[in-house]
Amino acid sequence: xxxxxxxxxxxxxxxxxxxxxxxxxxxxxxxxxxxxxxxxxxxxxxxxxxxxxxxxxxxxxxxxxxxxxxxxxxxxxxxxxxxxxxxxxxxxxxxxxxxxxxxxxxxxxxxxxxxxxxxxxxxxxxxxxxxxxxxxxxxxxxxxxxxxxxxxxxxxxxxxxxxxxxxxxxxxxxxxxxxxxxxxxxxxxxxxxxx
Amino acid sequence: xxxxxxxxxxxxxxxxxxxxxxxxxxxxxxxxxxxxxxxxxxxxxxxxxxxxxxxxxxxxxxxxxxxxxxxxxxxxxxxxxxxxxxxxxxxxxxxxxxxxxxxxxxxxxxxxxxxxxxxxxxxxxxxxxxxxxxxxxxxxxxxxxxxxxxxxxxxxx
Numbered sequence: 001x002x003x004x005x006x007x008x009x010x011x012x013x014x015x016x017x018x019x020x021x022x023x024x025x026x027x028x029x030x031x032x033x034x035x036x037x038x039x040x041x042x043x044x045x046x047x048x049x050x051x052x053x054x055x056x057x058x059x060x061x062x063x064x065x066x067x068x069x070x071x072x073x074x075x076x077x078x079x080x081x082x083x084x085x086x087x088x089x090x091x092x093x094x095x096x097x098x099x100x101x102x103x104x105x106x107x108x109x110x111x112x113x114x115x116x117x118x119x120x121x122x123x124x125x126x127x128x129x130x131x132x133x134x135x136x137x138x139x140x141x142x143x144x145x146x147x148x149x150x151x152x153x154x155x156x157x158x159x160x161x162x163x164x165x166x167x168x169x170x171x172x173x174x175x176x177x178x179x180x181x182x183x184x185x186x187x188x189x190x191x192x193x194x195x
Numbered sequence: 196x197x198x199x200x201x202x203x204x205x206x207x208x209x210x211x212x213x214x215x216x217x218x219x220x221x222x223x224x225x226x227x228x229x230x231x232x233x234x235x236x237x238x239x240x241x242x243x244x245x246x247x248x249x250x251x252x253x254x255x256x257x258x259x260x261x262x263x264x265x266x267x268x269x270x271x272x273x274x275x276x277x278x279x280x281x282x283x284x285x286x287x288x289x290x291x292x293x294x295x296x297x298x299x300x301x302x303x304x305x306x307x308x309x310x311x312x313x314x315x316x317x318x319x320x321x322x323x324x325x326x327x328x329x330x331x332x333x334x335x336x337x338x339x340x341x342x343x344x345x346x347x348x349x350x351x352x
Contacts (some may be wrong), residue, residue: 004298033258040257061257118233119240134244154245156210185237193238 013174024141025073036065039082042155043089049150050093050143060096064089080164083157089166090147097143119192130191137187141180148173149180209238219232 011020011034023031033094044062057149067088075084138146148166151157159167163173201224207213208221225231 036258041249044257058257065257118236131244131247135248150245152210153241154249158212181237181241184241188240 008089016079017081021072021075021078021081022053025075035068039085040065041086043084046086046147046150046155047089047093048107049098049138049154050147052139056096058122060092063092067092082155083151083161083165086151086155086157090165093147094143112129114172117189119190121189130188133183133188133191137184139185139188145176145180145183148176148182152177199228201228201231202234205238206232206236208234209242 009158011023011030015034017035019037020031020035024035040061044057044061047060047064050053051057053059068085071088075081077084103176138150141149144166148162151162151165152159159170159173162168162177163170168176201221204213204217204221205225207219214222222235223229225235
């Protein structure tokens, strides 16, 4: 009876992820659709950032949610559904590109640990061109490093979550993200110099 | 620019992972520390750029091809199955109707046998004369058969 009442409880934007996961695990399709709607934008953007192709990103997004639906009963930490989905998306994207998780970890060439001019964050908001430069700079990172950096600065994952998704230690995650940041800044600095 | 031990805390600050008191302390510190101020500007710039990309994707089309339809039947398949079900129902209703007015023997028949059985059913009523034949048929059967079978033929049986 309690289960029935739980299933009748309406799904709202405030329904937490872990509640949706538990309901979806019991077979409630509306709960899974709510999870899809809540995370599909992030998953799709993440896939597009890794694959750099809109159609491939669409395919990877669908494959991600297909796998998520199949593997949902195995998800024990229901509140960590977003890192879990992004981890699946990363695997799907890497499979699509026939890459491996540890590929291209040693792309440190051209990443000086130098002091760059400081940008003006407020002015960035007004510069549309800079957004394109940012996207372009991301493409110059290795897929692995790009994935780790975006999980952090775009999707707000904790170092713990990223470490779990990659199977890395936390120091490794911090090091990879630090190096990704340096490489990104080297490419962005010329466009931020006038700010 | 000298190294400052608090630089690494700034990343957590920008990510919103530090408590309010520490956040205030770090921002106050950054105002007086060139190294931290520099790092904070970069971190905030990255975050602004990342945020601006968010929320612009069009993803509505992805659900239509996602799981529920993939696991269930596609709309066209469902439509065809529905049509087939209606056709089966109509055929079976007609078959039962014929059986109900016949001898009750509803064996397996071919299309050709169906028409023969229909005529057998018609012959049971032995209409007396030509044009009045259809009027003698049971109401339910009159409309069913008289349109395709000449009344004179019925009368001749």
